Amino acid sequence: MSEAKGASLRQRPGKKQKAKKDGGIEITRVEKKGAENKQEDIQRPVRPSKKPPSSSSSSTARIYETLAVVCLLLALLVGVAVYLLHYEPQIVKQLDEGFVKAAATIAQLFQPKNGPNATSKPVAKKAKVVSKIFSADELRLHNGSDPAKPILLSVLGKVFDVTDGKRFYAKGGSYSFFAGRDASRSFATGEFEEENLTDDVTDLEPEQVAAIKEWQTQFERQYKYLGKVVGRFYDAAGKATPALKKVKEKLQKAKIVVDQELEEKQQFPECNSRWTEKDGATVWCTESSGGIERSWKGYPRQFKSARAQNPSPDAFECQR
Numbered sequence: 001m002s003e004a005k006g007a008s009l010r011q012r013p014g015k016k017q018k019a020k021k022d023g024g025i026e027i028t029r030v031e032k033k034g035a036e037n038k039q040e041d042i043q044r045p046v047r048p049s050k051k052p053p054s055s056s057s058s059s060t061a062r063i064y065e066t067l068a069v070v071c072l073l074l075a076l077l078v079g080v081a082v083y084l085l086h087y088e089p090q091i092v093k094q095l096d097e098g099f100v101k102a103a104a105t106i107a108q109l110f111q112p113k114n115g116p117n118a119t120s121k122p123v124a125k126k127a128k129v130v131s132k133i134f135s136a137d138e139l140r141l142h143n144g145s146d147p148a149k150p151i152l153l154s155v156l157g158k159v160f161d162v163t164d165g166k167r168f169y170a171k172g173g174s175y176s177f178f179a180g181r182d183a184s185r186s187f188a189t190g191e192f193e194e195e196n197l198t199d200d201v202t203d204l205e206p207e208q209v210a211a212i213k214e215w216q217t218q219f220e221r222q223y224k225y226l227g228k229v230v231g232r233f234y235d236a237a238g239k240a241t242p243a244l245k246k247v248k249e250k251l252q253k254a255k256i257v258v259d260q261e262l263e264e265k266q267q268f269p270e271c272n273s274r275w276t277e278k279d280g281a282t283v284w285c286t287e288s289s290g291g292i293e294r295s296w297k298g299y300p301r302q303f304k305s306a307r308a309q310n311p312s313p314d315a316f317e318c319q320r
């Protein structure tokens with residue numbers, strides 16, 4: 001009795017217990033009412049499910065979803081590219097150079113070392129700097145007053161990115177007046193007032209022009225060369241103007257003077273000199289005085305060079 005009650009509590013008689021599928025046949029276990037509580041397996045064919053494995057409408061929706069995401073990403077990329085091109089051309093240029101370098105490196109990796117396609121030409125390691133033509137107005141935008149923009153300056157028409165030297169060229173820096181312009185003249189004269197900050201070097205001596213050229217060479221070594229500024233030294237096509245040709249002529253002259261001075265120094269090396277309270281000034285020659293190694297010593301003679309940049313009236317040189 002208690003057994004029967006317990007059974008009725010756990011499982012109502014006649015209720016389906018469990019259904020399991022067996023090769024398209026559903027086997028339903030039915031507990032029959034009755035004293036014996038006999039169980040019987042009834043086999044019924046299972047109806048195939050009406051739901052298809054994947055409906056065509058949902059897969060179309062998924063395709064549309066994917067397309068929408070791709071379109072969104074493309075629109076985002078185009079937006080970023082347009083912004084960079086308009087407002088951050090420097091970044092675009094750097095990215096561009098980065099890609100060129102990366103492409104060159106990858107190309108080098110896949111360059112066949114042997115075999116029919118192998119070439120003897122080495123792959124260029126350094127990407128060529130794309131030279132740009134700047135307008136004076138464009139250059140002025142990079143005068144260091146906007147911390148978000150690279151700082152540029154020009155020497156004899158060549159433009160450099162001097163952002164790395166922002167301690168000198170940013171607003172408040174000791175040489176900030178050089179930023180955003182070509183003030184070649186002041187590199188030679190040391191005159192930094194606004195009216196003297198100009199690229200007009202017409203009246204300067206060959207040695208002064210050579211000094212400006214030296215600054216240009218230092219900027220080439222120290223900073224990144226970007227291109228040319230349209231104006232006194234280059235035209236809109238980046239070609240040298242007559243003013244730059246005059247500069248080059250002066251550089252030639254300055255070189256001749258420097259070479260002659262060097263030759264003179266070899267021929268008449270400087271003496272050693274000393275000054276004491278007791279003996280006053282003493283000059284003497286050795287086989288290395290004046291920094292010139294030679295097989296002769298020579299004798300100190302007063303010498304006035306006509307060519308020397310700053311001839312000293314009481315200079316002594318060693319003569320044989």
Ligand code: HEM
Nearest residue numbers: 162164165168169174175178186187188189190191215222
């Ligand atoms: C024709 C005159 C001069 C010009 C055109 C000139 C120009 C410059 C420029 C462009 C820089 C920055 C260099 C860079 O980007 O790394 C610089 C730095 C400097 N200049 Fe002058 N300068 C002149 C005269 C002087 C004089 C007379 C003094 C000293 C009394 C001086 C002291 C310095 C110092 C200490 C630095 C910093 C160097 C460093 O930290 O690397 N300069 N100068």
